[in-house]
Amino acid sequence: MGLAASQARLLTITARKSDCEYKSMAYSHQKIALSRDMNIVSAQYEDALNQTKLVYDFYGTGDTSTQLSYGLLMQPSKLNDYMPSPITDPSGRIVLDAGLAAAAKAAGIPQEGFGTTPSSDIRNKFIQGLIDNGIVTQTIGESIMNVTYNPDAGLGSIDMIDYTTEQVTYDDFVTNYLSTVEFDFSDFLNSFQVENDEETHGTGMKMYIDGKGWYGKPDDLSSVTDVTLEDILNGNVVLAGLDNHQDALGKENNDNGDEQGLGEVIDLVGSSSYWDFLFEAVASFLDPTDEQTQQALEYAKRKTLEMVEYMSDSYADKSYADGGRADTSNSALTNTTGQDDNDWDQTKEFAENKADDYIGYIYQYYKNDDSHASYALNLSNITKAYLTYFAQVMESFDTEYVVNDEKSTSKLIDDNFVFNVVQEVDTSGDSVLIANFYDMLFNQIATKGWVENDKVNDNEYLEEMLQNGGMYISTIADDNYYYMGNYSTNSYIKEITDEEGIAQAEAIYNREKEKITYKENILDMKMKNLDTEISALTTEYDTVKSVISKNIEKTFKRYNA
Numbered sequence: 001m002g003l004a005a006s007q008a009r010l011l012t013i014t015a016r017k018s019d020c021e022y023k024s025m026a027y028s029h030q031k032i033a034l035s036r037d038m039n040i041v042s043a044q045y046e047d048a049l050n051q052t053k054l055v056y057d058f059y060g061t062g063d064t065s066t067q068l069s070y071g072l073l074m075q076p077s078k079l080n081d082y083m084p085s086p087i088t089d090p091s092g093r094i095v096l097d098a099g100l101a102a103a104a105k106a107a108g109i110p111q112e113g114f115g116t117t118p119s120s121d122i123r124n125k126f127i128q129g130l131i132d133n134g135i136v137t138q139t140i141g142e143s144i145m146n147v148t149y150n151p152d153a154g155l156g157s158i159d160m161i162d163y164t165t166e167q168v169t170y171d172d173f174v175t176n177y178l179s180t181v182e183f184d185f186s187d188f189l190n191s192f193q194v195e196n197d198e199e200t201h202g203t204g205m206k207m208y209i210d211g212k213g214w215y216g217k218p219d220d221l222s223s224v225t226d227v228t229l230e231d232i233l234n235g236n237v238v239l240a241g242l243d244n245h246q247d248a249l250g251k252e253n254n255d256n257g258d259e260q261g262l263g264e265v266i267d268l269v270g271s272s273s274y275w276d277f278l279f280e281a282v283a284s285f286l287d288p289t290d291e292q293t294q295q296a297l298e299y300a301k302r303k304t305l306e307m308v309e310y311m312s313d314s315y316a317d318k319s320y321a322d323g324g325r326a327d328t329s330n331s332a333l334t335n336t337t338g339q340d341d342n343d344w345d346q347t348k349e350f351a352e353n354k355a356d357d358y359i360g361y362i363y364q365y366y367k368n369d370d371s372h373a374s375y376a377l378n379l380s381n382i383t384k385a386y387l388t389y390f391a392q393v394m395e396s397f398d399t400e401y402v403v404n405d406e407k408s409t410s411k412l413i414d415d416n417f418v419f420n421v422v423q424e425v426d427t428s429g430d431s432v433l434i435a436n437f438y439d440m441l442f443n444q445i446a447t448k449g450w451v452e453n454d455k456v457n458d459n460e461y462l463e464e465m466l467q468n469g470g471m472y473i474s475t476i477a478d479d480n481y482y483y484m485g486n487y488s489t490n491s492y493i494k495e496i497t498d499e500e501g502i503a504q505a506e507a508i509y510n511r512e513k514e515k516i517t518y519k520e521n522i523l524d525m526k527m528k529n530l531d532t533e534i535s536a537l538t539t540e541y542d543t544v545k546s547v548i549s550k551n552i553e554k555t556f557k558r559y560n561a
Contacts, residue, residue, distance in 0.1 A: 010544045017537040024530045027523045034523075041512040044505065054463050058492045059357050066478050068463060068493060070097060072454045075135075076437035080492075082430070083158075084441045086474045087456060090485050092475075093136065093449040095442075095471060101452035103129030104445055107189040114450030120149035129269075140434060147425055147435035150289055154440035155447070157479050162432045163421040165287050170387070173419045179230035182282040183274055186221035187534070195276050206344070210236035214348060229383065235328060237271065237379040240351035242344055269377065271308035278383060282390070291419070296393035299437055303403070304386040308362050308377070333358035351376035357407055359385050381407060388413040444474065 002262045052376045054068040058079050066072070068081070073085040074097075085094040093111070096104060106129030107122050116226065124145050131141035150161045168176070189207055206216030207224060209231070215224050231237070277302050286293050354362050355376040364374045385403045391413045401417075438446050455461045456471075465471040474482040475490045487493050 007548060010541065010548065013495040013537050013541045013544060014414070020530045020534045020537065024527055024534070025526045031520060031523050034520050036548060038516050039511065041508075043530045044508075045111070052495050054487060055494050055496060056492055057494055058224055060492075064324075064494070064496050065348065067459055068466075068487075069459050070462055074100070075531065076434045082433040082437045082439055083476065084154075085476075085490060085492075086444050086482065088448070088472045088474050089451050090469070090472065092484050093451045094445050095453050095456055096445070096450050096472075097456050098454050099130075099133040099135045101450065102133045103127075103135065104450050105129070106132065107329050109446055109450065111451060113445050113448055116447060117151040117155065117443050118446055121425070122446070123149045123439070125440055126445075127438065130438070136434075140431070142189070143425075143429075144435040144438055147432055148287060148289065148422075149445065150436065150439045151291075151549035153436055153489075154443050154476060154480070154482055156480050158440075158476070160432050160436040161289065161435065162425060163418040163422045164425050167418045167425045168417070168421050170417045171415045172231050173421060174233050177285050177421060178233065178281070181230050182226045182228050183277050185215075185227055185274075188272060188274065189216050189221060205239060206348070208236075208238040208240060208348070208351060229278070232380050232383050232389075235380060236356055238351050238355045238376055239379055240347050240355070240374065240376045241269075242347045242374055249404070262457060267417045270305070274379075275308065277304065278386060280291065282387070285419070287420055287422055292422070293392060299393045300386050300389035303389045304382065307385070332362050334360035347374040347376075356381070358405055359403060359407055359410060360405055381412075384412045385410075391518055418498045419553075425517065440476075 031184055055064045056068045056072050056079070057063050058068045058081065072079060073087060076082045076084075095111075101125050105127035109118075109122070109126070127136075127141050127144050130136045131138055136144070144380065146164045148161045148164050150157070150159070152159075185207055190207065200208070204216065206214050206219075207213050209224070209227070212223055214223055230473050241498065279297070285295050286297070287292070350364050351362075351374070354364075355378040359381045360377070362376050384487045388401050388403050388410075392399055394417075395401070400411050401413060402409075402411045457466075462471070466473070469486075473487050473493070474484050476482050487496065
């Protein structure tokens with residue numbers, strides 16, 4: 001081989017050897033990378049061996065097949081006994097998915113909440129938002145709105161409301177509802193009436209019902225055992241009392257020797273069971289959860305009792321005081337034009353002619369005989385005044401209704417006013433349970449605020465957020481209020497070893513390990529081939545280099561002679 005050819009061959013060998021050494025180094029780096037990958041896969045597998053998952057076991061049977069999900073906590077079902085367990089963020093706001101958030105927006109609930117429960121109108125807008133966003137069907141949504149909103153649900157109460165309200169006019173309310181409640185006036189009248197004899201001359205009280213006449217012991221009282229509120233409101237029912245010569249209830253005379261019978265009778269009229277009967281009967285038809293209704297009932301009760309009770313203070317201790325006359329300054333009418341003599345006929349005539357014109361007691365005494373006095377009270381006017389006071393509050397006193405002493409200057413309740421009357425709803429299905437669920441959820445959203453998160457329906461995301469403290473669960477306590485806490489505080493949620501997850505992780509580990517091992521084996525084979533080739537190239541390199549050295553040596557010897 002010539003010198004030039006040898007040198008060319010040496011350069012080729014050198015280049016090839018360098019290329020092989022570079023590839024060997026690259027394969028070595030790839031093996032290092034595969035080792036890192038294997039370390040990562042091994043670490044992931046080791047972590048998976050401690051893997052847990054959250055399951056929902058409402059019935060406490062130990063079932064681990066039901067993975068915890070947003071729907072299980074935030075949608076009504078038998079699995080949660082129709083009791084929501086709202087997901088919250090760390091600040092306590094309710095976490096809503098896109099559909100629930102759209103319903104909250106439709107109801108106008110600000111993200112910071114109202115801080116209190118709003119009106120039933122806002123609740124119904126929320127339910128309509130659920131319908132519009134496909135969370136509940138039209139039928140279910142309407143059945144929820146047919147159940148009266150419970151502003152206390154989840155806020156101290158878990159009682160389910162199983163009724164709705166319907167608007168009815170005053171006339172319909174009286175005719176269709178108050179006509180069903182009756183009061184027995186027989187015992188009432190018997191407790192006041194004293195036999196008419198020479199000493200008492202009929203001292204006591206009687207009752208007048210328009211179209212039926214007068215009743216009172218010893219008259220037949222069978223016609224006053226079933227007087228309805230409709231009879232009273234649509235008729236002309238009057239109570240009339242007569243004090244004649246002695247105390248109607250057998251009380252002793254006062255220190256001045258004056259009789260006190262009339263004052264005692266009026267005192268007992270004011271404390272009669274009829275008033276409680278009236279208040280309870282009307283309230284029984286109205287919504288017990290509506291705050292304004294309850295305020296109106298309380299106000300009407302107080303104003304009515306003021307009219308029928310105030311006279312007791314004037315009479316019980318001060319009868320015939322101040323010149324021998326009873327204090328009648330608070331009565332609707334004080335009439336001093338009576339005749340010298342007085343008996344039941346004159347008392348009846350006085351009551352029939354005057355009582356209907358006034359709202360409150362009317363009183364008549366006689367100038368020439370201090371021991372004769374009559375009084376009357378139109379029960380129909382007083383009862384209607386009670387409903388008028390109720391109407392005033394329900395219309396926030398921005399109303400034409402007014403109660404004065406005189407009926408002519410009063411504007412009592414009429415058919416322009418409507419009552420929200422309680423109606424029973426069908427409880428055969430789950431409508432009441434579902435309504436209670438959404439009332440509880442709505443109350444939490446309205447009082448605590450809300451935040452939208454589209455990812456919460458991803459079970460793995462939800463689980464991760466609950467486990468790392470990014471989200472919490474509100475659970476109802478024994479006092480029927482919701483309190484935010486870790487998922488472990490909810491007795492229906494269990495954290496268990498994720499056997500399925502571990503098996504999946506093991507399969508992934510084995511699969512990745514096989515891939516890495518296969519790649520390592522390929523690299524090992526390639527590196528072995530390169531080592532063989534590098535060894536051969538080294539041998540050839542040394543041979544060619546020796547040839548070149550010998551050629552150079554011969555050349556120098558030839559021309560050195």
